[in-house]
Amino acid sequence: MISRQTVAILGAGNIGRALIGGLLGTHEFNPGQIRATRRNPAALAQLQEQFDSIMTGSDNRAAVRGASVVVLAVKPQHARHVIQEIRGDVQDDVLIISVLAGLTTASLQEAFGKDLAVIRSMPNTPMIVDEGATAIAAGTFATETHMTIAQQLFEAVGQVEMVPEYLMDAVTGLSGSGPAYVYMFIEALTDGGVKQGIPRQQAFRLATQTVFGAAKLVRDTGKHPAILRDEVTTPGGTAIAAVADLESHGLRTMLINAVATATARSIELSKLKE
Numbered sequence: 001m002i003s004r005q006t007v008a009i010l011g012a013g014n015i016g017r018a019l020i021g022g023l024l025g026t027h028e029f030n031p032g033q034i035r036a037t038r039r040n041p042a043a044l045a046q047l048q049e050q051f052d053s054i055m056t057g058s059d060n061r062a063a064v065r066g067a068s069v070v071v072l073a074v075k076p077q078h079a080r081h082v083i084q085e086i087r088g089d090v091q092d093d094v095l096i097i098s099v100l101a102g103l104t105t106a107s108l109q110e111a112f113g114k115d116l117a118v119i120r121s122m123p124n125t126p127m128i129v130d131e132g133a134t135a136i137a138a139g140t141f142a143t144e145t146h147m148t149i150a151q152q153l154f155e156a157v158g159q160v161e162m163v164p165e166y167l168m169d170a171v172t173g174l175s176g177s178g179p180a181y182v183y184m185f186i187e188a189l190t191d192g193g194v195k196q197g198i199p200r201q202q203a204f205r206l207a208t209q210t211v212f213g214a215a216k217l218v219r220d221t222g223k224h225p226a227i228l229r230d231e232v233t234t235p236g237g238t239a240i241a242a243v244a245d246l247e248s249h250g251l252r253t254m255l256i257n258a259v260a261t262a263t264a265r266s267i268e269l270s271k272l273k274e
Contacts, residue, residue: 105139132158
């Protein structure tokens with residue numbers, strides 16, 4: 001279904017470029033069906049060099065004319081200006097997909113001034129390597145068909161979950177901000193290895209592969225993480241000693257609180273944008 005759409009990506013930064021690469025990587029998408037914009041001349045030149053087979057430019061109005069899907073990937077503070085700029089050029093049956101943190105579908109519909117199908121999304125940066133986790137939520141006028149199009153769009157760069165919109169701030173706290181927590185974990189594991197005498201580059205490679213492999217094992221086996229943890233923690237062994245130390249220092253509580261803090265901040269930011 002997505003392969004039959006003409007997609008305009010406004011503000012093709014990291015997220016936009018990842019989506020373009022994912023769509024082209026399916027080998028079912030005609031490059032001529034993709035339009036992408038950047039306003040910064042240097043960024044536009046990089047975009048054109050990376051994707052010379054698609055239509056690129058700085059004119060948002062030209063990009064959305066005739067497009068069936070418009071992806072808003074500009075900075076949130078520029079969103080209302082861009083919407084004011086393009087709203088007279090979007091078709092009445094266009095699907096608007098927003099990747100803008102904190103902006104609700106209702107506020108986007110109001111900014112466009114007409115009853116458009118709007119879907120709110122919260123992707124994360126691993127989509128750059130086609131391993132993203134994206135949640136999508138339907139606005140008032142978005143149908144199952146619209147949701148399928150959005151799902152297929154983001155499945156080109158990872159996995160997708162459909163959630164009610166009231167959960168999007170929580171998604172921001174969990175998977176939207178989650179990569180930052182994991183990067184800190186990898187960094188800390190690396191430092192732990194260095195402290196015990198492992199050369200830093202080797203410690204870094206071991207820590208990175210350990211986190212990647214453990215996550216893949218959870219995903220591929222479908223086993224609960226607690227079960228997989230129990231399979232590693234033999235009686236009186238090294239892993240159970242380390243786990244007990246982590247529990248005593250509140251690792252689990254810290255991560256739960258981090259998600260709550262990021263969720264609360266997302267809610268604060270959404271109110272600032274109203």
